[in-house]
Amino acid sequence: MNIQSIDAFQIYDSRGFPTVEVEVTLENGVTGSGLVPSGASTGQFEALELRDGDKSVFRGKSVFKAIANIRGEIAPALQGMAVTDLKAIDGKLVELDGTENKSRLGANATLGVSMACARAAANARGVPLYEYLGKGQGTLLPLNEIQILGGGAHADWAIDIQDFLIIAMGAKTYEETLEMTFNIYHAAGEVMKGRGKSVGLADEGGWWPAFDSNEEPFEVLLEAVRLAGYEAGKDVAISLDIAASDLYDGERYHLKKDGTSFTPSEFCDLMIEWCEKYPIISIEDPFADTDFDSWKRFTEEVGKRVQVIGDDLFTTNIARIENGIDNQLANSVLIKLNQIGTVSETMAAIEMTQKAGWLPVVSARSGETEDAFIAHLAVATNAGQLKVGSFARSERMVKWNEVLRIERSLGKRARFVGAELYQTIFG
Ligand SMILES: O=C(O)[C@@H](CO)OP(=O)(O)O
Numbered sequence: 001m002n003i004q005s006i007d008a009f010q011i012y013d014s015r016g017f018p019t020v021e022v023e024v025t026l027e028n029g030v031t032g033s034g035l036v037p038s039g040a041s042t043g044q045f046e047a048l049e050l051r052d053g054d055k056s057v058f059r060g061k062s063v064f065k066a067i068a069n070i071r072g073e074i075a076p077a078l079q080g081m082a083v084t085d086l087k088a089i090d091g092k093l094v095e096l097d098g099t100e101n102k103s104r105l106g107a108n109a110t111l112g113v114s115m116a117c118a119r120a121a122a123n124a125r126g127v128p129l130y131e132y133l134g135k136g137q138g139t140l141l142p143l144n145e146i147q148i149l150g151g152g153a154h155a156d157w158a159i160d161i162q163d164f165l166i167i168a169m170g171a172k173t174y175e176e177t178l179e180m181t182f183n184i185y186h187a188a189g190e191v192m193k194g195r196g197k198s199v200g201l202a203d204e205g206g207w208w209p210a211f212d213s214n215e216e217p218f219e220v221l222l223e224a225v226r227l228a229g230y231e232a233g234k235d236v237a238i239s240l241d242i243a244a245s246d247l248y249d250g251e252r253y254h255l256k257k258d259g260t261s262f263t264p265s266e267f268c269d270l271m272i273e274w275c276e277k278y279p280i281i282s283i284e285d286p287f288a289d290t291d292f293d294s295w296k297r298f299t300e301e302v303g304k305r306v307q308v309i310g311d312d313l314f315t316t317n318i319a320r321i322e323n324g325i326d327n328q329l330a331n332s333v334l335i336k337l338n339q340i341g342t343v344s345e346t347m348a349a350i351e352m353t354q355k356a357g358w359l360p361v362v363s364a365r366s367g368e369t370e371d372a373f374i375a376h377l378a379v380a381t382n383a384g385q386l387k388v389g390s391f392a393r394s395e396r397m398v399k400w401n402e403v404l405r406i407e408r409s410l411g412k413r414a415r416f417v418g419a420e421l422y423q424t425i426f427g
C-alpha cells in the first residue's frame, strides 16, 4: 500500500474562492482525495494558507503556488511511502516545510495531501474513514452546534457577534439534534420575516440579519424556539461564537452596531451578564486571543455551567492548547484541520484536549467544500461535538448527512450521549 503519485488541482469553495483538491494514487491503483476548507475570521496564530500574489489585495486569490509545492516538492518526497503510516507521512510534511506555521509549503498544501493520504489508506483497507482514523474505537455520534443567525465577518458586519447557534440539549439521538434545530432554524426565518429583518443567508447558511442591536438576535432566537414548540434552557440552549479577536483593537472591544466600546474587564462583565440573562450553554472566543486575563477570569466565574471554547485562542495548536490547560483559560477547544495543517497534528490536539478533561468541538470553516472529512474525524476521535455552520447549504448538509450514514454503518455500536457530555467539564 505504497504511494505511487500525488496530484493537486484548483477547485472552488462554498464562497466561490479558489482552494486545493489533492488526489493520491497508490501502487495498487486505489485513490483518495482531500478538499481543503478556508476561514474568513482567521486567527493570527493559524498555520498559513498559501495564496498567490499580495494577500492584502483580495482574499480569494488563486492557490497555484500551493499546488506547485504539492507537485514539485511533496509528491516526490512522499512517493513510495506506506500510505497507512499517516504519522510518518505527516511528520515528513512538517519536516519538508520546516517552518513553525507551514508558511513555506502552505497549510492548504500539506492538509490536502494529509487528508487524501488518510482517505486512500481507508479505501485501500476497504473500511470507512472513521474506522480507519479511529482504529475501530470511534463510536460516539456528536451533539451538534448549529448556526441560526450569522454575523461578523460572515455577514458583512450586519451584527458584531459572529454566530448565534443552537445546541439541542434535550435530544435523545443524533437525528433529533438535526430535527429540533431544523425546526428552530425555519421558525427563526418566519420570525425575521415577520419583523421585516430577513435579508438572506450568511456565509455558513444562517440567516443574514438586519438587526438594530446585538441583543435583538437573542430575542429573535428565543421567539423562534418558542414558535417551534421548545423550551429554551431545557430542550435547547444558546451557543455563541463572539469571534472577539475581530472586535478588539489591542485596548478596547468595540460593538459597532450598538455604538459601544469596553475595556477588557468591562467586556468580561458583559459576557458574564449575557450568560446570566440568557440560556447560554456554550460560548466561543468571548475574548481576543491575546487577552488571557479575561479568559481566565471568565472561565473561573462561569466555566462550571458554560462551555468556554477557544478557537482563535488555540488555533488547534498543541503548544497553545497546553498553555491554555496549564493556565485554565477555557474548558473546550475548537478543532479545525486547516488551522494546523495535518490530520495527525489535529488528532493529537484532540487527544490532548480530552486527556485534560476538556471537550473538543470539531469544526468546519466558513469557506467549505463538499468534503465530509470532519464528520468522520468527529466520530473517529469520540470528540462528541460537531460545528458545521447552519443548514440550507449543501457544503454544510454533506457533513450533517454523513454522520447519519456513519450511524447506519456503525449499527448497534453507535453511541449518543447528548448533553451528558458536559458533565465532564461541569462536574
Ligand atoms: O470562527 C469560526 O469558528 C469559523 C467557523 O464558524 O469561522 P472561520 O472559518 O471564518 O474562521
Ligand SMILES: [Mg+2]
Binding pocket: 241, 243, 284, 285, 311, 312, 334
Ligand atoms: Mg470561531
